[in-house]
Amino acid sequence: MEQFLAGIEKRALVMAELATHDREEALDLVQDAMLAFASRYGRRPREEWPPLFHRILQNRIRDWHRRRRGRSRWWGRLGWKGDDDDDGVDPIQQAPDPGGRLPEEVLMGEDELERILAAVEELPLRQQQAFLLRVWEGLDVAETASAMGCSSGSVKTHLSRAMSALRRQLQE
Amino acid sequence: MNDREAQQEIEDRVRRALDERAAGLDAATLSRLRQAREQALAGGAGRGWWQRWPAGGGLRWASAVAAGLLLVVGLVVWQQAGRQGLDGAVDDLEVLASSDDLKLYQDLDFYLWLEREGLSANGAEDRT
Structure with missing residues (x-):
């Protein structure tokens, strides 16, 4: 179990961060998902773990978006924008791990990296989830559908739209 | 480049970017992820109900x-x-x-005592 969580946690965090645009929120979501997964599904066969973990994480992300929409609606009625624009990023916190990789080990230029990630970030949530689970996590269509709580047909539709949007953005 | 190849190329680029992002997470974030994992494996023992926001x-x-x-x-x-x-x-x-005499309120404790003792002001006067 530890090995599984250690192997999946970084990708889970990146997914949650792309969906929420917020590192703190993403960490909370991943922590919640790991806690729920470990307490509920530890005894299930190992091969079932990836879709089960992602189902929990994606549900948490979707709930977060619902709450966010609800809150924005209320604040909007009161004429307050809320703290959506508050991006007080701590540069020290955001600095890459100095003990990690050397600059020459980084394969992609920073601008290119940001451009690609911004394109993924801009995808509608369901398209983003379908794309990340299928293409990055390598889940098959049925597992992706289970993780997203929708039909296989919906997964294909979301994925196809995501691919079209990314091609438009990245081939320009 | 045909459609299939173009799609494959996009997928590879995005996958590489995502891998880069995951591999480049800062030390503080990695430490928090490790703590979260340890708590999850301990069954949330280190996380009381008040922390389960x-x-x-x-x-x-x-x-x-x-x-x-x-x-x-x-x-x-x-x-x-x-x-x-x-x-x-x-x-x-x-x-x-009130139309009552203010003196009545000032002596209220005395009259209450009389009432408790079963005496009326008049009766007390009668016995003297």
């Missing part, structure tokens, strides 16, 4: 709950203070507006 920023939720409690306490205190103040003012007004 709904996802969405523990600190923000704590602040919101604290502000809510403060508001409720403030309202209760304000209402009670207002009621007590109003009640006291009404009592004073009744005494002042």
